[in-house]
Structure formats: C-alpha cells, structure tokens
Amino acid sequence: MTNKIQILIVFLFALAMKAQEKATPIFKNGEAQIVEAFNDSSKWIRTDLWVETTFDSDGDGKLDRMHVDVTRPEQTETEGLKLPVVYESSPYYSGTAKGGTELFWNVKHELGEKVAKPVYVEVERTGKRPIISNSQIKTWVPRGYIVIHSSSPGTGLSDGAPTVGGDNESLAPKAVIDWLNGRAKGFTEREGNEEVTAFWSTGKVGMTGTSYNGTIPLAAATTGVNGLEAIIPVAPNTSYYHYYRSNGLVRSPGGYLGEDIDVLYDYIHSGKEENRARNNKVIRDTEMANGMDRESGDYNDFWAGRDYLNDMKPMTAALLMSHGFNDWNVMPEHSYRIYNKAKEMGIPSQIFYHQNGHGGPPPIKMMNRWFTRYLHGVKNNVENDAKAWIVRENDKKDEPTPYKNYPNPAAKPVTLYLTPGAPKAGKLLTTKTSKAKETLVDNYSFSGEALAQADYTNHRLIYVSPTLKEDLHISGLSSIKINAASSKPAVNLSVWLVSLPWNKGKRTKITDNIITRGWADLQNHASLTKSSPLKKGQFYEMTFNLQPDDQIIKKGQQIGLMIFSSDSNFTLLPKPGTELTVDLNKTSITLPVVGGKEAFAKATE
Numbered sequence: 001m002t003n004k005i006q007i008l009i010v011f012l013f014a015l016a017m018k019a020q021e022k023a024t025p026i027f028k029n030g031e032a033q034i035v036e037a038f039n040d041s042s043k044w045i046r047t048d049l050w051v052e053t054t055f056d057s058d059g060d061g062k063l064d065r066m067h068v069d070v071t072r073p074e075q076t077e078t079e080g081l082k083l084p085v086v087y088e089s090s091p092y093y094s095g096t097a098k099g100g101t102e103l104f105w106n107v108k109h110e111l112g113e114k115v116a117k118p119v120y121v122e123v124e125r126t127g128k129r130p131i132i133s134n135s136q137i138k139t140w141v142p143r144g145y146i147v148i149h150s151s152s153p154g155t156g157l158s159d160g161a162p163t164v165g166g167d168n169e170s171l172a173p174k175a176v177i178d179w180l181n182g183r184a185k186g187f188t189e190r191e192g193n194e195e196v197t198a199f200w201s202t203g204k205v206g207m208t209g210t211s212y213n214g215t216i217p218l219a220a221a222t223t224g225v226n227g228l229e230a231i232i233p234v235a236p237n238t239s240y241y242h243y244y245r246s247n248g249l250v251r252s253p254g255g256y257l258g259e260d261i262d263v264l265y266d267y268i269h270s271g272k273e274e275n276r277a278r279n280n281k282v283i284r285d286t287e288m289a290n291g292m293d294r295e296s297g298d299y300n301d302f303w304a305g306r307d308y309l310n311d312m313k314p315m316t317a318a319l320l321m322s323h324g325f326n327d328w329n330v331m332p333e334h335s336y337r338i339y340n341k342a343k344e345m346g347i348p349s350q351i352f353y354h355q356n357g358h359g360g361p362p363p364i365k366m367m368n369r370w371f372t373r374y375l376h377g378v379k380n381n382v383e384n385d386a387k388a389w390i391v392r393e394n395d396k397k398d399e400p401t402p403y404k405n406y407p408n409p410a411a412k413p414v415t416l417y418l419t420p421g422a423p424k425a426g427k428l429l430t431t432k433t434s435k436a437k438e439t440l441v442d443n444y445s446f447s448g449e450a451l452a453q454a455d456y457t458n459h460r461l462i463y464v465s466p467t468l469k470e471d472l473h474i475s476g477l478s479s480i481k482i483n484a485a486s487s488k489p490a491v492n493l494s495v496w497l498v499s500l501p502w503n504k505g506k507r508t509k510i511t512d513n514i515i516t517r518g519w520a521d522l523q524n525h526a527s528l529t530k531s532s533p534l535k536k537g538q539f540y541e542m543t544f545n546l547q548p549d550d551q552i553i554k555k556g557q558q559i560g561l562m563i564f565s566s567d568s569n570f571t572l573l574p575k576p577g578t579e580l581t582v583d584l585n586k587t588s589i590t591l592p593v594v595g596g597k598e599a600f601a602k603a604t605e
Contacts (some may be wrong), residue, residue: 025077025083025144030380031368032143039074039142045072048130049196050157051227052185053175057160057168057274059282063191066161066172069132069177073148076200077131084204084229085180086140087148089161089173089220090213090266094156095126103266104258105294106466109576111250111490111521112295113465118263118281123270127156136208139364145375146200150176152216154271154279157190161279163242163287164265165215165306173220173474177205179225188385204375207317208232208367210359211330215308217317218338224314230358230374234322234361235476238334241303247490248524248531249545250297251570254328261306277281285360297521299528301488312341318348320370322362325549326510328517328570329358336477336548339379339406348383349524351406353550355511362389363398388552391513406550407476412596418561418584423456427462428561430600435585442565443576448494452513452562453502460564463499463581472553473599478516478546478591482563483586485540486522487579489533493520494567497546497589499562511551515559519570539583555603 023037032126050065057064066573075081097103102119109115110544127524132149139149141562153160153168160168178184181203188194205228207217221231237243252259265284269276291302296369302312319342323335335351342349352362361367366389387400395401403409413454413529416428420436443459451460479493496516525542534540554557593600 008325009173021393022081024081025376026370027376027378030372030378030382031337031365032145032376034142034374035144036188037075039454043074044141045074045077046070046130048132049188050158050190050235051150051176051179052187053160053168053172055160055168055171057163058164058272059278060159060275062159062174064153064168064172065157065187066150066176067132067157067184067190067416068148068150068176069130070146070148071137071141072200076146077390077427080093082200082202083144083146084202084206084371085148086136086145086371087152087173087176087207088133088136088209088213089148089152089176089207089216090133091155091162092153092211092212093127093149093271093594095123096270097121097123101258103263104256105260105263107252107258107571108573111492114295118258121286123268123278123412125270129157132156145367145371148176148234154275155268157345159190160271161275161281161283162265162268162271164261169216170219171208172221172309173216174223174225175573177220177225186483189475190556203227204229206230206232206371207374208234210234210361212237218308219247221315221317221319222308222311224316230318230320230370232320232362232367232370233335234328235324235327235359236321236338237330238338239303239307239309241299241307243330244292245297245299246605247304247518248297248299248521249529250294250572251519253330254259254330254569255568259293260294284542287397296523296531298531299506300525309341312338312345313481315342315345315347317376318370320350320352320362320366321537322352322360324354324358324360325551326356326514327358332548333545337424343387350385350387350389352389352400353406353473354397354400355393355551356397357510360397363400364399393509393552407548407592408550408594409475410594411475411592414593414597415588415590416465416561416575419462420584422461423458425560426461426584428463430561430597432585433588437581437583438537439581440564440577442492442574442578443577444566444568444573445576447568448496448562448564449513450520451564452496452498452500452560458603459564462560462562466557467558467561468553468603470555470603472559472603473548473551473594474515474553474591475594477548478520478592479543479590480546480561481543481586481588481590483539483541483583485581486536487535487536489524491534491569491578491580492566492574493580494564494571495519495546498562500558500560515551515553516546516549519567520545541586559591
C-alpha cells in the first residue's frame with residue numbers, strides 16, 4: 001500500500017470520526033463558551049406554540065394559552081441534544097399604547113381630591129409569527145442554551161387579561177416552565193388540539209429581563225415552580241405600591257408624572273381585541289378602580305397582592321439581582337428588599353449595583369457564571385463569590401468592586417442633628433444643640449434641583465455638614481426622623497440628600513449632586529394602611545428610609561439634607577402656599593457610614 005493511499009485512509013477515517021462527534025456545550029474557567037457549531041444563526045430552529053395555563057383570566061370559559069417562541073441549535077433536532085433554557089417574558093413584545101400626557105392622571109390638585117380619569121386608549125398589536133422577540137438569543141444560543149420568549153397574559157397573541165402584578169402574571173411563566181418539564185400541554189395553534197412537546201429541554205430554566213421583563217422572573221420564582229433554577233432580574237418592579245406610592249404618598253415613577261397602575265394596564269393591553277372590553281370592565285374599571293386609591297395613597301389588600309415580597313415563601317431559584325443606584329423610575333429599593341429576604345431565606349443570592357439609571361444588566365461574565373452553575377450544573381464555585389458587586393463612581397460597568405455583602409458590613413449608623421439657618425442653610429452636626437422650629441412654604445414651580453442650588457429661599461429647608469476633609473463612604477439606607485406640622489390637612493413631604501456645592505459643569509456625573517431621596521405622607525405617620533387628616537399646627541413624628549445607596553462623597557464636598565414639600569418631578573402638585581414647619585430638636589438624619597462615627601469625625605473635624 002502506497003504512502004498516498006495510507007494518508008488518504010487516515011484522512012477519511014479522521015473525517016468519519018469528526019462526523020460522529022456531537023456538538024456539546026464547552027466550559028472554561030466556569031463559564032459556557034461560544035461553540036462554533038451553535039453559532040450559525042442560519043441553522044437555528046425557530047418555532048412558536050401556545051402553552052395551556054391553569055387559569056381563565058379573560059373569562060371566556062377556556063383555560064388561557066400563552067404564546068411562546070423557541071430558538072434552538074439545530075443539534076437539538078439532528079443529534080438529540082438536550083439543553084437548558086434561558087427564558088424571557090414580557091407584556092411589551094407586541095406593541096404599547098401611543099399618546100401623550102393625556103394618558104396620565106392630572107397631578108395639579110390638592111392631596112386627597114378626586115379628579116377625572118385619564119384618557120384610556122387601545123393598543124394596536126404589532127409583530128408577526130413565529131418570532132416574539134430576538135432578545136437574549138445572540139448571547140445564549142451560541143453558548144449552549146435554548147432561548148424562549150412568551151407574551152404575558154392579555155398581550156400579543158397570548159390569551160388572558162393583563163393584571164399588572166396579579167396572580168396570572170406569576171402562573172403564566174410557571175405554566176411555560178411546567179411545559180418545558182413535561183407537566184403542561186403545548187399546542188401548535190392557539191385554538192388547536194395538536195400537541196407539541198419540549199423534547200429538547202433538560203428541564204432546567206433560567207429567567208432574566210429588565211424592568212417589567214425583570215419583574216416576571218421574580219413572579220415566576222415566587223410560585224416555587226420546579227425547574228426554575230436561577231433568575232437574573234434587572235431593575236425589577238418588585239412591588240407596585242412602591243412603584244406608584246411612597247410611605248403613604250401618591251408618587252409617580254421618575255419621568256412619568258401622573259402614571260398609575262391603570263395607565264400601565266392600558267399601555268400594555270395588546271391582547272385579543274374581542275376580549276378587551278370585558279378585561280377593561282373587570283380589571284381596570286373595577287378591581288383597579290376600587291383598589292388603587294389615589295385619594296389616600298394608603299397600603300391595602302390590592303397593593304399587598306401586588307407585592308412580591310409577600311409571596312416569597314415558596315421561592316428556591318438562585319437569585320442574581322441588578323439595579324442602578326440612580327434609577328428614579330424603578331427605584332433601587334425594589335431589588336434591595338428582595339435580595340435581603342432571599343438572603344434571610346438561605347437562597348443563593350448576589351446583588352450587582354451600578355451608579356447609573358434605569359436598566360443595566362450585570363457583566364456577561366457574572367451572568368454566564370450564574371447560569372453555568374445553576375442550569376448546566378458546572379461546579380464553578382459561584383455561590384462562594386462575593387455577595388455584592390458595586391461599580392464605583394469612576395469605574396467601568398464591567399469592572400465592579402466585590403464586597404462581602406450589601407450594605408457594606410463596615411457601615412455603621414451616624415446620626416446628625418439640625419441647627420437653624422432658614423431661609424439660608426443651617427448645619428448638620430453630630431450633637432443636638434437647637435430647639436428652634438423652621439418653616440418652609442410649598443411651591444412646586446421650583447424644582448428640587450433649583451431649591452438645592454438656591455442660596456436663599458423660603459421654599460425649602462437645607463442643612464449641611466462641615467466640608468469633608470477626606471472622602472466619606474456611605475452604604476445602605478439613610479433614615480430620617482422628622483417632627484413636623486402642616487397648615488393644611490395634607491402635605492407632601494420630600495427629602496433629598498445632596499452633595500454640595502452643586503456641580504453644573506459639562507462633565508457633571510450622575511453621582512455628583514443627588515445622593516439619595518425619599519418621599520412620604522405625614523398623614524401616615526402612625527400607619528401605612530390608614531391615614532388621618534392633619535390638625536393645623538399640630539406636630540407629628542414620622543420615620544422613614546430614603547432610597548438605598550452606596551457612594552463615596554469626595555473630600556471638599558458637604559452633605560446636605562434638604563426638606564421640602566411638593567417635588568415637581570414625582571408628587572402631586574397642589575396649589576402653592578401650604579406651610580410645613582419642622583421642629584429641629586426632634587428631627588435627625590441617620591447615615592450608614594463605612595467606618596461609623598470614627599470615619600465621619602475624621603472626615604469632618
């Protein structure tokens with residue numbers, strides 16, 4: 001046999017062996033790698049189907065079916081390969097309501113006053129089968145995952161009614177995960193009887209998404225559904241009360257002044273046209289109209305049923321949360337409260353915070369390690385990584401600093417007291433020295449930013465620390481105890497913690513001026529569930545937290561506590577003139593300072 005023939009035989013044998021090799025996920029350093037065989041999008045299999053749920057939320061006498069799309073490598077068909085699933089669900093995939101400020105509630109009225117409802121609109125559904133969304137696909141399919149999407153109830157081609165946090169929005173993704181595990185039925189058509197199975201699924205599922213799409217993974221996890229191994233919610237709305245109210249106060253999410261839960265319902269209601277009138281009557285015009293209570297802003301059963309913190313007992317899915325400290329839409333408390341509870345429950349948990357606004361997932365490396373561990377079962381030790389990852393003020397988003405936990409375990413409470421100075425600035429000191437009372441006059445036409453920069457105004461009270469001689473690191477929740485009286489039965493209460501002097505330069509960063517904020521209704525001083533009209537001139541004490549933060553305040557700055565009434569970007573805007581009087585002797589702010597009193601003293605003395 002000639003050498004050429006021998007070489008040819010070896011070559012052909014090698015080709016045959018290669019042809020017999022099956023493509024499988026590849027892992028390196030605890031992360032799923034891009035596999036060339038999975039990376040050719042032209043060979044991906046893309047289909048859609050409907051999964052039958054356990055509920056009938058549109059009242060048509062039939063169990064609702066959720067519209068689902070699937071994107072998977074061809075090897076799941078040709079080679080019998082089974083893979084885990086990355087799943088994202090949303091109410092936004094098929095279009096949203098169009099319009100302007102007429103869609104929002106009128107906010108220019110007295111607190112507690114009833115006003116006309118906003119304009120309700122119809123959504124024109126968009127999108128074509130079989131693709132619901134292309135999100136997540138390019139990231140995860142090449143790394144050895146199947147990606148699926150589903151439209152939430154009452155949106156797109158899914159049956160049902162949108163409830164904005166109701167039980168069906170938890171049970172819908174549960175049904176999809178049950179289908180992926182062979183416990184629920186899937187059908188090739190919305191009304192048909194031809195069944196389809198997820199033969200390509202290992203049954204292990206991870207969910208992720210941002211904002212509402214980040215809320216749904218948590219909603220699914222609270223059902224305790226078997227197979228949902230890990231979730232990565234990004235800027236999730238974990239309580240619709242905390243989204244639309246604050247300590248008893250009717251408060252809008254940043255950028256959407258006048259939005260409320262019924263407005264969001266209308267915004268996403270892209271489902272079957274013939275079901276909309278019934279859905280509107282039952283959900284928006286009855287359940288929401290009777291429960292949302294814009295008059296008092298109190299916490300009630302309606303809101304409790306849309307607070308996922310109350311539903312976490314069955315949850316087992318490993319939790320990696322992501323949020324921005326300067327997210328004034330879905331505020332950072334939403335992730336903080338769930339992360340704390342998950343830790344308490346012993347659920348594997350990590351939190352990633354950055355310094356920017358709404359959205360922003362963790363670095364792909366973090367997400368990859370999380371899903372690799374819990375979906376592929378690769379023991380990469382991720383559960384023993386740092387529990388908290390925080391992007392420092394001048395760092396890149398994909399280079400967070402690891403910490404043992406959040407808040408920083410070294411943070412200790414430092415209480416500061418107020419000395420008079422109105423209409424200019426008073427002082428923040430570590431010792432109580434004043435028995436004065438100071439008064440501000442509400443006027444929403446002055447923004448919070450303008451009030452913080454004013455040298456002299458009677459529309460806010462402001463108290464500043466000594467100039468910092470060293471950087472000061474705060475981490476966690478700042479808390480204010482305020483003793484105040486109103487000239488009217490109701491008054492907005494807004495509190496900002498700011499860094500002064502205010503930076504107005506072209507290179508101003510999002511972290512430069514506003515440290516954190518909080519809002520409250522003094523009528524709820526005794527109870528979140530029951531408000532009482534204020535007696536003119538009578539003082540009431542109320543304690544509440546500001547939004548969580550982790551920030552290094554630079555030396556040369558002063559920390560300022562600003563108290564004012566109506567916040568033009570967030571609260572109702574009553575007629576100017578309400579007087580709010582603060583008893584300085586009974587008012588204080590407590591900051592979570594890394595290093596505690598010693599660090600604060602070193603930075604200020």
